Amino acid sequence: MPSSSETAKIPSLSVLEAQACILDRIAPLDAEEVGLGEALGRALAEEVRANRDLPPYDVSAMDGYAARAADIENAPQTLQVIEDIKAGDTPRLFLQPGQCARIMTGAPLPLGADTIVRAEDTRALENGAVEFTIPVKLATDIRWRGENMREGDIVLQPGEEIAPGTIGVLATVKRSKVKVARRPRVAILSNGDELEALSDPFDPCKIPDANSYALMAQVQALGIEPALLGIARDKPEELADFLKRGLEYDVLLISGGASVGVHDHVRPTLATLGVTMHFWRVTMRPGHPVAFGTLGRALVFCLPGNTVSSMVCFEQLVLPALRRLMGHRRLFRRTIPARLTQAVKSKQGRVEFIRATLSRDATGAYVATPNTMQSSADILSMMCADVLLVAPSGLNGLAAGAIAQAQILEASVWQDTPDTESFT
Amino acid sequence: MPSSSETAKIPSLSVLEAQACILDRIAPLDAEEVGLGEALGRALAEEVRANRDLPPYDVSAMDGYAARAADIENAPQTLQVIEDIKAGDTPRLFLQPGQCARIMTGAPLPLGADTIVRAEDTRALENGAVEFTIPVKLATDIRWRGENMREGDIVLQPGEEIAPGTIGVLATVKRSKVKVARRPRVAILSNGDELEALSDPFDPCKIPDANSYALMAQVQALGIEPALLGIARDKPEELADFLKRGLEYDVLLISGGASVGVHDHVRPTLATLGVTMHFWRVTMRPGHPVAFGTLGRALVFCLPGNTVSSMVCFEQLVLPALRRLMGHRRLFRRTIPARLTQAVKSKQGRVEFIRATLSRDATGAYVATPNTMQSSADILSMMCADVLLVAPSGLNGLAAGAIAQAQILEASVWQDTPDTESFT
Numbered sequence: 001m002p003s004s005s006e007t008a009k010i011p012s013l014s015v016l017e018a019q020a021c022i023l024d025r026i027a028p029l030d031a032e033e034v035g036l037g038e039a040l041g042r043a044l045a046e047e048v049r050a051n052r053d054l055p056p057y058d059v060s061a062m063d064g065y066a067a068r069a070a071d072i073e074n075a076p077q078t079l080q081v082i083e084d085i086k087a088g089d090t091p092r093l094f095l096q097p098g099q100c101a102r103i104m105t106g107a108p109l110p111l112g113a114d115t116i117v118r119a120e121d122t123r124a125l126e127n128g129a130v131e132f133t134i135p136v137k138l139a140t141d142i143r144w145r146g147e148n149m150r151e152g153d154i155v156l157q158p159g160e161e162i163a164p165g166t167i168g169v170l171a172t173v174k175r176s177k178v179k180v181a182r183r184p185r186v187a188i189l190s191n192g193d194e195l196e197a198l199s200d201p202f203d204p205c206k207i208p209d210a211n212s213y214a215l216m217a218q219v220q221a222l223g224i225e226p227a228l229l230g231i232a233r234d235k236p237e238e239l240a241d242f243l244k245r246g247l248e249y250d251v252l253l254i255s256g257g258a259s260v261g262v263h264d265h266v267r268p269t270l271a272t273l274g275v276t277m278h279f280w281r282v283t284m285r286p287g288h289p290v291a292f293g294t295l296g297r298a299l300v301f302c303l304p305g306n307t308v309s310s311m312v313c314f315e316q317l318v319l320p321a322l323r324r325l326m327g328h329r330r331l332f333r334r335t336i337p338a339r340l341t342q343a344v345k346s347k348q349g350r351v352e353f354i355r356a357t358l359s360r361d362a363t364g365a366y367v368a369t370p371n372t373m374q375s376s377a378d379i380l381s382m383m384c385a386d387v388l389l390v391a392p393s394g395l396n397g398l399a400a401g402a403i404a405q406a407q408i409l410e411a412s413v414w415q416d417t418p419d420t421e422s423f424t
Numbered sequence: 425m426p427s428s429s430e431t432a433k434i435p436s437l438s439v440l441e442a443q444a445c446i447l448d449r450i451a452p453l454d455a456e457e458v459g460l461g462e463a464l465g466r467a468l469a470e471e472v473r474a475n476r477d478l479p480p481y482d483v484s485a486m487d488g489y490a491a492r493a494a495d496i497e498n499a500p501q502t503l504q505v506i507e508d509i510k511a512g513d514t515p516r517l518f519l520q521p522g523q524c525a526r527i528m529t530g531a532p533l534p535l536g537a538d539t540i541v542r543a544e545d546t547r548a549l550e551n552g553a554v555e556f557t558i559p560v561k562l563a564t565d566i567r568w569r570g571e572n573m574r575e576g577d578i579v580l581q582p583g584e585e586i587a588p589g590t591i592g593v594l595a596t597v598k599r600s601k602v603k604v605a606r607r608p609r610v611a612i613l614s615n616g617d618e619l620e621a622l623s624d625p626f627d628p629c630k631i632p633d634a635n636s637y638a639l640m641a642q643v644q645a646l647g648i649e650p651a652l653l654g655i656a657r658d659k660p661e662e663l664a665d666f667l668k669r670g671l672e673y674d675v676l677l678i679s680g681g682a683s684v685g686v687h688d689h690v691r692p693t694l695a696t697l698g699v700t701m702h703f704w705r706v707t708m709r710p711g712h713p714v715a716f717g718t719l720g721r722a723l724v725f726c727l728p729g730n731t732v733s734s735m736v737c738f739e740q741l742v743l744p745a746l747r748r749l750m751g752h753r754r755l756f757r758r759t760i761p762a763r764l765t766q767a768v769k770s771k772q773g774r775v776e777f778i779r780a781t782l783s784r785d786a787t788g789a790y791v792a793t794p795n796t797m798q799s800s801a802d803i804l805s806m807m808c809a810d811v812l813l814v815a816p817s818g819l820n821g822l823a824a825g826a827i828a829q830a831q832i833l834e835a836s837v838w839q840d841t842p843d844t845e846s847f848t
Contacts, residue, residue: 016847036622040641056628061801086658087729088618090629106618106631106729148802155804163835164645165807168638168731172803176622194512194530198460198600204480205514207530214592217464221588234510305511305530307592316842323838330838335846336760337788351847364761364829377479378572379596380579383589390846405788405846411587413837414747414754418740422759422814422829423440423775 012281012288014393015316015351021278022292022317026299028327029182029250036170039162041223042180043327048156051173053146059087060103061141065122065130066113067100069138081128085110100130109142116141149173159329181327184250186226188215189242191257191266192305193234210307210379211255218314219253221410222322232257236265243269247298250325253318256305266302267291275300283350283393286376287313308376312353315388315407334413335405338368338389344398346391354404355385358412364421368406386412436705436712438817439740439775445702446716446741450723452751453606453674460594463586465647466604467751472580475597477570483511484527485565489546489554490537491524493562505552509534524554533566540565573597583753605751608674610650612639613666615681615690616729617658634731634803635679642738643677645834646746656681660689667693671722674749677742680729690726691715699724707774707817710800711737732800736777739812739831758837759829762792762813768822770815778828779809782836788845792830810836 013021031045060066071079079100083093087106095101095112103109103116115138123131149155155169162170162180170178189212196206198213212228219226227249232242234257243266246252257266267277270293277293284290286309291302301318303310320331338358346352356368368389373381387406391398398404437445455469484490495503503524507517511530519525519536527533527540539560547555573579579593586594586604594602613636620630622637636652643650651673656666658681667690670676681690691701694717701717708714710733715726725742727734744755762782770776780792792813797805811830815822822828 014847016842016844019842036637037640037644040644051626052628054631055801056631086618087616088630088658106616108629143799143801148799149804156807161835161838162641163807163833164638164641164735165803165809165833166835167641168634168735168803169807171622171634171637172632172731174620174622174626174632192511192530194510196598198595198598202475202598204476205532206512207478207480208596208598210592210595213460213595214588216461217586217588217591220461220464234512307596311588311592320842328838330835330840332839332842334832334837334839335843336790364827366760375567375572377485377567379589379592380573383580383587383593385589390843392846392848394848403788405843408758408837409587409589411585411590411754413758413832414585414752415756415758416754418440418443418744418756419759419814419829420440422816423438424816424818 011279012283013279015282015284018279018282018292018317019320022321023324023331025294026321026324029184029325031179032182033177033179036167036176036178039170039178039180040164040167042162044156044158044160044162044178045181045327046158046179047154048170048173048175050149050151050153050155052151054149054172055143055145055147057145058109059106059143060109060116061105061143062116062118063105064103064116064118064141065100066095066103066109067115067117067132068095068097068113069115069136071097072117072132073135075132075135077132078125078129079132081130083110114138159327161328161330183224184322184325186219186224186251186253186322187229187246187249188212188219188226189229189246189252189254190231191239191254192231195231197231211305211310214307214311215253215255215314218311218319219322222319222326224322234265236269239265239269240273243273247273247295247300250298251322252298252300253303254300255303255310270300284316285350285352290317292317306376307379308382311382312388316353333407335407336366337403338366338387338406340398340400340402340404341367341369343400344370344389344391346395346397348396349393351393352391354389354391355381356387356389356406357384358386358406366406368404385409435703436707437703439706439708442703442706442716442741443744446745447748447755449718450745450748453608453749455603456606457601457603460591460600460602463594463602463604464588464591466586468580468582468584468586468602469605469751470582470603471578472594472597472599474573474575474577474579476575478573478596479567479569479571481569482533483530483567484533484540485529485567486540486542487529488527488540488542488565489524490519490527490533491539491541491556492519492521492537493539493560495521496541496556497559499556499559502549502553502555505554507534538562583751585752585754607648608746608749610643610648610675610677610746611653611670611673612636612643612650613653613670613676613678614655615663615678616655619655621655635729635734638731638735639677639679639738642735642743643746646743646750648746658689660693663689663693664697667697671697671699671719671724674722675746676722676724677727678725679727679734694724708740709774709776714741716741730800731803732806735806736812740777757831759831760790761827762790762811762830764822764824764826764828765791765793767824768794768813768815770819770821772820773817775817776815778813778815779805780811780813780830781808782810782830790830792828809833
């Protein structure tokens with residue numbers, strides 16, 4: 001175990017420096033073509049253009065009648081229905097003065113018509129006549145050809161995140177396949193003699209390997225199916241074999257064994273395999289001993305052995321890296337400002353990530369209640385957290401009533417109520 | 425086409441009434457067992473208990489030395505190292521006065537030890553001796569047996585959403601399989617003679633079927649892989665065949681053709697198939713003509729033909745229904761209060777959903793800028809929206825500077841920056 005003078009030599013970066021150090025070394029992966037059904041959540045790797053005008057012709061925006069505005073400027077006025085036009089029809093007749101056509105939403109305007117009158121502003125009479133009860137201005141409720149999209153227009157740029165609306169646009173321009181950035185191949189390795197694998201028989205003296213699975217789920221939540229390499233024991237040769245396999249992936253996540261203790265073989269073994277380490281420590285809590293290295297284009301993250309610390313480091317450092325590899329521009333979790341219901345202890349000189357639950361005050365503003373348990377060994381408190389509150393490095397703690405940024409964790413993009421008050 | 429007096433008879437519900445009408449008729453689907461690798465995003469359908477104490481014995485929370493506090497109360501003090509204990513080891517020796525053991529984070533305390541001294545508060549001497557530079561209180565940096573979890577404790581309740589932290593807990597209690605509510609089987613049907621299927625050759629007079637795919641992506645975003653039934657043309661017999669197939673699913677989503685026009689066959693055909701309609705209209709915009717019915721346990725939603733309207737109706741009415749079927753307690757998208765950069769037009773008597781982008785003001789508070797285009801035909805503006813702002817039914821518009829609730833859409837759970845200021 002190194003003395004305090006030795007550990008002092010190991011460089012510590014701030015969270016922001018560590019993020020920059022990582023992201024500066026990453027570009028989006030190469031593109032691949034996927035079907036529309038597999039494109040959600042990916043980043044577009046090509047420019048997409050409209051292949052027709054939309055609407056393709058002037059259409060009615062309402063169910064009602066196509067008419068000549070001049071005919072009904074002195075409404076009430078009765079006109080004769082000469083045709084019935086629904087979406088997908090081609091109008092057959094030219095509208096003459098005194099005539100109108102029944103028309104459905106999305107149906108093409110007949111020649112001669114220059115306005116649409118909604119059904120509710122009319123009254124059907126006998127013998128195919130209709131009374132128009134009020135005057136309607138020229139060009140009312142018409143959607144003009146090309147109003148929503150013009151043939152040849154760029155409708156999507158590379159880097160656009162493919163959300164449901166984007167899928168709608170891609171289908172609109174008839175793209176059944178689309179180029180997106182490839183997903184990174186991610187390997188996960190746990191490290192430690194004390195660990196019991198999920199498939200191992202129960203041993204009361206062992207610690208279950210939760211990290212492999214928590215990290216698996218964090219990676220899955222980004223739309224990536226990782227490979228679980230298993231548990232490397234604290235033997236340098238066995239560890240080297242595992243690390244060699246892991247370095248064949250785009251990203252290798254190792255939890256445990258990367259501290260500065262004499263028994264921690266991960267970093268020396270990575271060094272012998274040619275991995276360049278860019279930092280070994282980050283001034284954050286939980287998660288101080290976290291390291292990042294590269295071998296060619298492969299990225300290696302050494303995460304702490306505690307599950308909570310490992311998860312928090314993933315959130316701050318690995319998640320933005322994976323999102324950038326996937327070609328995304330938005331790399332970070334959405335945060336919301338929240339008022340603290342109680343004081344939070346934190347230490348100047350490092351950023352602390354505080355597990356907390358969210359609620360609303362009487363005005364509808366967000367308030368955050370820090371979990372009672374903040375031990376990095378307490379996986380239950382990670383599970384119960386809605387958010388990670390960011391306690392800045394410049395302050396010694398945050399007072400009750402202070403505003404902190406809250407990073408919205410996975411399950412908390414959902415809420416219990418639709419905000420009933422905001423609807424009424 | 426019915427006259428104004430006929431349409432007046434069709435009941436209109438408010439959005440909140442429609443949500444209640446739907447949710448009151450739904451219970452979570454039956455449970456199924458899935459592997460841990462398939463459990464993310466599902467709702468737990470069983471109670472889960474801890475299968476051991478965690479930690480399983482008293483362990484060190486730090487890299488350092490296990491010692492007897494009484495030995496170092498007059499520090500600086502030199503003790504003899506008798507053993508080296510790492511995580512996974514079983515200590516062999518009983519600590520006597522004047523002795524200490526080198527210990528790693530997570531390693532079990534040797535008998536006789538009653539406190540942990542961090543490495544940085546010691547100095548290694550020759551001949552296996554260590555100088556303790558400062559006194560350390562009894563029971564410092566020890567994690568006690570059972571402190572994080574006690575054997576037999578309920579650690580997860582039914583209904584818990586399985587997030588990465590939950591996966592960590594499940595792995596901790598060695599659950600390689602877990603019971604979750606089954607996912608609903610969802611079918612999607614588009615309706616209309618004007619529609620051109622994605623696989624159809626280009627026809628300048630047709631409208632591409634975007635709804636099937638936008639709905640597909642909205643369903644996929646909830647972790648459900650829907651079945652696309654295709655496009656039903658406006659022929660009652662063909663439509664009936666499609667609807668019969670769709671009613672074999674847990675949920676049938678139909679877009680288009682469910683208005684009150686004479687050419688809209690969807691609702692009469694559903695009626696002949698025995699579907700009970702619970703509402704036909706909702707006082708919302710976009711999306712007024714939206715209907716909900718049931719046949720036994722099957723749910724049927726008739727959504728508007730405009731892609732944007734269909735998507736907005738899905739967000740408000742279908743999404744909470746699917747989440748409840750999946751067993752979730754949090755049914756609604758997270759909202760955040762945002763200040764409007766400009767006035768928003770809306771009409772008293774209905775809730776309007778305004779597509780908008782999010783940004784932050786100088787204080788870090790959220791501001792929302794409504795998209796210039798709010799036409800429900802403008803799929804591009806749906807794609808560009810970060811949020812749907814809720815304009816309440818009690819007001820005629822919202823003024824610039826007013827606060828509205830913003831529903832965070834799919835791609836906007838991510839943001840560009842880590843909130844640099846909040847870290848420093």
